[in-house]
Amino acid sequence: MLRRSALLRASFVCACLTAAPAAQSGSPSWDARLRDATEASNIRASIERLSAHPHHVGSPYDKANAEWILAHFKEWGWDAEIESFSVLFPTPTERLLELVSPTRFTAKLEEPAVPADSTSDQKSEQLPTYNAYSIDGDVTGPLVYVNYGRPEDYEVLERYGISVKGAIVLARYGESWRGIKPKVAAEHGAVGCLIYSDPKDDGFGAGEVFPRGPMRPPDGAQRGSVMDMPVYPGDPLTPGVGATADAKRLAVKDAPTLTKIPVMPISYEDAQPLLASLTGPVVPPEWRGGLPITYRFGPGEGRAHLKLAFSWDQKPLYDVIARLRGSTYPDQWVVRGNHHDAWVNGAEDPLSGLGPMLEEARVLGELRKQGWSPKRTIVYCAWDGEEPALLGSTEWAETHATELQQHAVAYLNSDGNGRGFLQAEGSHALEHFINDVARDITDPETQLTVWKRAQARAIDRAKPEDKEKVRARADWRIGALGSGSDYTPFLQHLGIPSLNIAYGGEDSSGIYHSIYDDFYFYTHFLDTDFAYGRTLAQTGGTAVIRLADADLLPFRYANLADTVRTYDEELQQLVKKKRDEIAERNRAIADGVFAAINDPRRPKVVPKPEPVPPTLDFTPISRSIEVLTRRAVALDEARAAAAKKSPPAAVLGPINAKIAQSEQQLLEAAGLVHREWFKHLLYAPGFYTGYGVKTMPGVREAIEQAQYQAAPAEIARVSKALEREASWLDSIAKMINAIK
């Protein structure tokens, strides 16, 4: 496959005002010096130190880590401080799960220490296995297996005539964000929810288990938040405002993002007796996991008792914020972040991303001593409280919302790293920029550029009919951002252009959010020599220097227009597919197809006919995209023409400020319907998928949730936002064309 990459397109050459400035004529550029100066050994040392003890929100080592990070930023010449918030962070006081009939079994709910892994025995400092922001509860009920617990899984249950009313559902991890599982279960009347890690997904079905291999051992369980973050992330008690000491707070009982039913994660060792107790029909093949039992839906005689109680405490957050002041445009900020808190020791999540970010900061400090002075102000942020609910980033972004919307030109996020391919998602106006960065970064194992590897993989993964398009496109296409990390408040609440970067895709592991995600594990099974840690530091550092020093900010709107067109096409196809499917099913119902194929001994419920969705008129969006495309192309041409001039900072400053605010034109002040915190009309986490991105979420979810009467208004909102963006780009082009 790699040999085929010789056929790939030659690098895209651009003439623009954004080329990285040379340090001195004849010497390497500052970003080239950064790439040279980053060292894997420093990344290894900081990850080893920061992962030495559990460091979740509110723990002593979380605070110690924040202070250690602060001291290093200061040592490297940054102006740094800790900004603190107070947030609701529940921790368990009681966890009980037992099978009460037909046999008795009490779940262990413990991850044992592994002798070879020296930090796995820090029992007194570890959070037990639990799901944060589950409510307290004491429930008993029949068990029902619901596969991944997505809305479509309940449609299958309905065909089998199985209800979860009054039941405790058993869902497996995967396919949707974990917080969606209890949300959908509660909507269907369940009284409790258990989420287990099936060995087929990340246990022995996928490879040798830890400590012999990297996959999840039988008693390993995945901690994690189950807050309803598609409504709003951050402190549940202070929606929309910073959780400062004097903030107005909701009462805990009124917080809408806590779960409606008690929820707990369990291991597959604990899940097996529960699953084995289920009777009822055998599940369809795609519902079967990897345990040596027959997977059935339930309910049966199996009844479970789940009792959970939490201590509902306010806990302090320690965000470390460090600044290097810009020399030419101090009021324009390039913001870079990665969280520092973990569920337990967190060598992989988040330290494999934080270690490289700290190495960037060290080298940026070095370069400054060597005479470099960034034109824009650089702000590095080590967030606290990402794991429970994007707490540190959200509260900081809410506190500084006005300043950020005026001053931030971009936000660059990372959150963990591994071996393999560059992964980048984010604002499509930054797509060309990150492609240019990727063309200058060398993959440490193949010596190809990371751009070439990423593009080769995109070709390999494309559908046959799309391969030619992928080859022909000058830029490798980046994905859109849903949620799942600290970029969310910046992009989706404030409209700050954002990117998320990481390397990965070569190794899989089953220790996510367990006590085994630690230094021993990372150095045995993941980026063991931190070579890709160094590559991430080179990538992040190069991006930061170029954003900080570009005369004209490197945004390319033709990429945005081109990508938005694909969203429009996808939505039109989605409506057509829905119409075809429902019409066909209605016909099958009317013709008696379901009745005729039903097994009289095991009859399923015949579905009811549904109204065929109306056709929707997408012309307003399509027309706005045409206008946006014309304006985008005109602006990109204006930039290219302006590259031959060298205007003074006084002329460029206001143009750059305008470019930085272009993403805000895509926001709607009133926010999305039912979740006004999310204001971006192009991207949001799915209401029923969690982190998976929904592009043009208002329109898409109206279609997916069969609320067709709402769709025309949503189409109009998107169309207007695209027009606002188009005229914004037009005004930028006019400013650039007026440069003498």
Ligand SMILES: [Zn+2]
């Ligand atoms: Zn993380």
